[in-house]
Amino acid sequence: MRTFELTYPHTLSGVDMPETVSAIGFFDGIHKGHQQLIKKAVEIARERNMESAVITFHPHPSVILKKGIEHVQYITPLREKQEILQQMNVDRLYIIKFNEELSKLSPQAFIDHFIIGLNIKHLVAGFDYSFGHKGSGNMQNIAEYSRGEFDYTVIEKVSLDDEKISSTRIRNLLKQGDVAAVNQLLGRPLKYTSTVIRGAKRGGPELGYPTANLRINEEALLPKIGIYAVKIRYKNAIYEGMASVGTNPTFKEDKGNLSVEVNIFDYNNDLYGEELQIEWHEFIRDEKKFAGKEELIAQLADDEKTIRNYFR
Ligand SMILES: Cc1cc2nc3c(=O)[nH]c(=O)nc-3n(C[C@H](O)[C@H](O)[C@H](O)COP(=O)(O)O)c2cc1C
Ligand SMILES: Nc1ncnc2c1ncn2[C@@H]1O[C@H](COP(=O)(O)OP(=O)(O)O)[C@@H](O)[C@H]1O
Known part of the structure; x- marks a missing residue:
């Protein structure tokens, strides 16, 4: 697995990047719900002969947005997250370091920079994933922002004992x-x-x-x-x-x-x-x-x- 640390703006050029199928999320814990989602991305990548990727954020966006007041502890600290993703056969890991400017991007600007801009051809995310300023982009309206450059899979809620994991x-x-x-x-x-x-x-x-x-x-x-x-x-x-x-x-x-x-x-x-x-x-x-x-x-x-x- 190759790891890329990015911030906003990043300087990677989509044309130099392989086409990928990517899962996106914060994924703290990489619990059974997250695993379904990531496995799905790896599976679709295999079918399409593309590389698989995970886009995640570190530190937790709240650390940046609350100006360092909050000290976040993780179920899986970054190093452990990386080990687990490696074991799940993810080819590329994009770790985005959140910043103030990034938090203000419109949904379209977020998609242009981090999805289309990283040459992601298929995106896998959970039903409640949101992006862009105040989370106004989501998996129900994402087609409006895709510019026909990628398609996507939405993973439904995964439960255990009738409660969402x-x-x-x-x-x-x-x-x-x-x-x-x-x-x-x-x-x-x-x-x-x-x-x-x-x-x-x-x-x-x-x-x-x-x-x-x-x-x-x-x-x-x-x-x-x-x-x-x-x-x-x-x-x-x-x-x-x-x-x-x-x-x-x-x-x-x-x-x-x-x-x-x-x-x-x-x-x-x-x-x-x-x-x-x-x-x-x-x-x-x-x-x-x-x-x-x-x-x-x-x-x-x-x-x-x-x-x-x-x-x-
Ligand atoms: C399985 C286990 C149970 C323990 N339970 C208690 C406890 O109930 N109360 C307590 O004061 N210390 C408890 N301790 C901590 C011991 O006080 C501590 O391990 C011991 O003082 C040795 O400290 P040190 O490693 O700094 O020398 C426990 C430690 C272990 C490993
Ligand atoms: N079975 C064991 N379990 C844990 N530590 C052990 C064991 N056997 C030897 N050790 C060694 O002993 C050290 C603990 O001894 P202890 O007297 O509790 O000292 P400390 O207060 O420095 O932890 C451990 O850090 C480890 O180096």
Whole structure:
């Protein structure tokens, strides 16, 4: 997959670009609905002997339009989005960096610059996709803007349990800690990739449960504070383990600071500076303040038992 970072105006010339079939959208999460849409673009590209493409936006337009006030966290940070699209056999990824001027383009100017201008011959988008100033262009009136240069496919609402699959629904489930339901909507386990940093050096020596502390990735959404059954990918191997998202209230010196830590089962080696990928599988319990470390240790032993059973 080739990636192109564009802004408005971009300097790519349509005549030098291959003809593509392109999916367009913000696609946070690349959930099952998004997947249908992107697969459709890849499929039509194949039929027409064209390259497949995805047009997306980064950062989220609201970051630009609210002048940096809002700090957006993503279900799939950009790097993960790229990995997933690559796996879906997308040939070209156009990442558009939103700006004030772009937000003011008329629907016709948007289409001329970013669709016709990138030599897109077929566009695939969701039924509720909109474009141009204040979103006045949409998939119902897009034919008025196409100048006969491209045609399009509209993907209807994709539901699970009678409710639309959407990034908002996934964000709400994450706030409730329901990672199992999130995984259903994503069609794969939710992931969190980061680097192991040093913690208080308490887990191994004092508790008998070493925990790899992950650097907080400001761009990534986390499930709510609590304890989770997880799988850990490290150097092409997969381990089971238990993760804590929280502030370690039992130890007041950690107070207020959010940490993401994971105890990896059947593993014993230095991980400082290494990159791990956590897959969230199930919410186990809320974080608690224990009277002392003996009680926390007993709870950790119990969590381990619960989680080993869960994976069995
Ligand atoms: C599975 C798991 C469950 C945990 N549950 C709690 C908890 O309920 N309350 C709490 O104060 N800390 C909890 N912790 C966090 C520990 O307090 C923390 O991992 C320990 O203090 C080690 O910190 P360190 O890695 O900075 O040395 C949990 C950690 C793990 C891995
Ligand atoms: N099974 C394991 N799970 C997690 N970390 C482990 C494990 N075995 C060894 N380690 C190492 O031990 C470190 C955690 O030990 P810990 O005493 O909790 O220190 P820290 O407070 O610095 O995280 C990890 O960062 C990793 O390098």
